[in-house]
Amino acid sequence: MDENSLMVAVKNGDLDKAAFIFDLYHKRLFNFFVRLTFDRELSHDLTQTVFLKMLKYRHSFREEMILKSWLYQIARNVHIDHLKCNNIRFSDHAATENIKVETVKEQQEMADKERLLNEALARLPVEMRELLVLTKYQCLKYEEIAIIMNISVANVKVKVHRAIIKLKELYFQLENH
Amino acid sequence: MSTEDKNIQLVKYLEGELSPEESANLESTLKHDPDLKKEFQELKELFGLLGNQEEYLPDAALKMEFLEILENEKARLTETTPIRNIQKQGFPQWFSVAATVSLLLIGTFTANWIKHSTDQQNEIKALKEEVSITRKLLLLAISDQQASTRLEAVNSVNKIEMDDELVISMIRVVKDDSNLNVKLAALEALKPMTSDYRVNDAFLKLVAERDEPLLQIYLIQMLSEMEDEKSIAAIQALLVDENTAELVREEAQLALFRINKTMI
Numbered sequence: 001m002d003e004n005s006l007m008v009a010v011k012n013g014d015l016d017k018a019a020f021i022f023d024l025y026h027k028r029l030f031n032f033f034v035r036l037t038f039d040r041e042l043s044h045d046l047t048q049t050v051f052l053k054m055l056k057y058r059h060s061f062r063e064e065m066i067l068k069s070w071l072y073q074i075a076r077n078v079h080i081d082h083l084k085c086n087n088i089r090f091s092d093h094a095a096t097e098n099i100k101v102e103t104v105k106e107q108q109e110m111a112d113k114e115r116l117l118n119e120a121l122a123r124l125p126v127e128m129r130e131l132l133v134l135t136k137y138q139c140l141k142y143e144e145i146a147i148i149m150n151i152s153v154a155n156v157k158v159k160v161h162r163a164i165i166k167l168k169e170l171y172f173q174l175e176n177h
Numbered sequence: 178m179s180t181e182d183k184n185i186q187l188v189k190y191l192e193g194e195l196s197p198e199e200s201a202n203l204e205s206t207l208k209h210d211p212d213l214k215k216e217f218q219e220l221k222e223l224f225g226l227l228g229n230q231e232e233y234l235p236d237a238a239l240k241m242e243f244l245e246i247l248e249n250e251k252a253r254l255t256e257t258t259p260i261r262n263i264q265k266q267g268f269p270q271w272f273s274v275a276a277t278v279s280l281l282l283i284g285t286f287t288a289n290w291i292k293h294s295t296d297q298q299n300e301i302k303a304l305k306e307e308v309s310i311t312r313k314l315l316l317l318a319i320s321d322q323q324a325s326t327r328l329e330a331v332n333s334v335n336k337i338e339m340d341d342e343l344v345i346s347m348i349r350v351v352k353d354d355s356n357l358n359v360k361l362a363a364l365e366a367l368k369p370m371t372s373d374y375r376v377n378d379a380f381l382k383l384v385a386e387r388d389e390p391l392l393q394i395y396l397i398q399m400l401s402e403m404e405d406e407k408s409i410a411a412i413q414a415l416l417v418d419e420n421t422a423e424l425v426r427e428e429a430q431l432a433l434f435r436i437n438k439t440m441i
Contacts, residue, residue: 015251022243023322030235044239051243055250117226136227161188165181168223 003067011058018058021067022051028138029075035133036079038122049078069147072140076130076148083126113175120170128163135160187217191224237326244314312343319346324356331362344370348379357389364395371403381411390422397425401432409436 001009001017003024009017029050033043053074061070121129134140134148142160146153178186189195190203207214315337318330331350334343350363370376384396397415400408415421415429 013254015247015254018247019244019317022240026235026239026243027232030239031233034233040233043233044235047235047239048242048246052246055246113226117223132227157194161185161192164188164220164223165184168219171223172219 004063004065007054007058007061007067007070008063010055011061015055018051018055021054025068025071026051029071032072032075032133032138033079035121035137036126036129037082038118042082046075046078046082050075053078066144066147068140069144072134072138072144072148079130116171116174119174120167123170124163124167128159128166131156131160131163132167183213184216184220187213187220191220237323237329240321240323240326241314241318241329244317248314312337312340316342316346319350324359327354327356327359328362331359331366334363334366339366339370344373344375348375351379351383351392357391360389360392361395364392364399368399371399377403377407381407384411385414385418387420387422387425390425393422393425394428397428397432401436404436409433412436 003021006017006021010021026047030043030047033046034040037043037046050071054071057074061067121132124132131145134145135142140148142153142156145156149156151159186195186199186203190200195203207217315330315333318326321327321330327350331347334347337343339347344367347363347367351360351367354360354363367376371380380396380400384393384400387393393415397412400411412429412432415425416433421429
């Protein structure tokens with residue numbers, strides 16, 4: 001059974017299939033949130049919220065939809081809701097002091113360059129960071145991101161290119177500091 | 178071309194989005210433009226780092242919590258669908274109404290009966306439902322893809338009374354799980370059940386399988402505690418089998434020595 005069919009089954013009342021969808025996506029979504037928030041505990045909660053919403057709004061899933069895009073749309077909205085609840089604007093960058101101790105500890109075990117990269121990512125505006133996480137870490141195609149973000153593919157490309165350039169500036173500023 | 182446009186060209190080049198002609202032009206420019214070349218090297222380094230980092234693993238509790246949410250949702254659905262199901266099957270309207278009225282009457286009598294029952298009966302019922310949901314969650318978690326989740330589930334089996342389904346699941350885990358630690362944990366969970374003929378039979382068969390010597394050693398220890406004829410015969414058979422691993426042979430010898438001492 002492909003993943004779209006699994007979701008159709010859940011929509012039609014076969015809730016056990018939701019466990020298979022969870023197995024397919026929970027790690028990806030967890031990593032998506034960790035890369036955005038740098039907070040493992042928060043990412044755990046946000047990931048759980050995505051699956052809660054998947055169950056709650058299962059009736060809204062239409063057969064012509066793509067499950068991956070639908071779940072990532074929910075994930076983005078969950079993240080945006082979190083930002084709103086905490087009075088963080090979507091264009092704001094994460095203050096590096098917000099990186100939780102557990103994540104910093106993990107980073108200390110990584111190479112210096114990777115630590116710098118994470119710090120540079122944290123300093124990017126949230127929207128730019130989100131795009132880079134989706135394309136470079138979650139390995140989504142531009143066409144998939146376009147559906148998730150409800151913008152054109154050309155627009156996705158332009159935004160991703162700008163985000164990469166901005167990241168490079170931040171990364172080498174930190175490296176030369 | 179502005180600096181930003183040049184940088185975007187570099188990004189497109191590294192993403193493979195330029196045509197062969199555009200790529201050739203850019204490569205030619207890079208040879209003569211040291212500033213642009215520096216930008217290119219920096220971008221190339223960044224591309225090498227991006228997406229190369231380790232995946233973060235969520236803890237096993239994430240799945241356990243989700244399975245609990247799922248069970249609650251299933252339970253909630255069961256409570257709210259009986260009337261709708263009757264209508265969906267195409268029963269005539271009057272039947273649905275009669276069924277609703279009957280259910281309401283039954284419900285009323287039941288409510289009165291429950292009101293007169295003691296608090297203890299309600300508590301036992303709630304506890305039984307909780308145990309039933311816990312069993313279902315454990316059975317699901319025992320089949321999880323992640324070994325850490327399966328291990329946690331098997332270790333939790335000790336906390337509740339094992340029914341037939343759990344006993345059979347634990348035996349299956351000892352036989353078929355891909356992770357040795359999970360198998361050993363399942364063995365430990367089955368230790369109190371060695372008087373069950375299914376567990377006994379499984380142990381007697383598995384002790385002869387040479388794939389996992391450590392598992393054989395644990396099984397020898399458990400069988401030696403039983404001290405019955407079949408267990409002793411199974412351990413003795415390992416000594417006779419010349420393909421038995423040396424460590425397993427030593428454990429078998431020790432076990433028989435212990436049994437002989439206790440039998441004297």
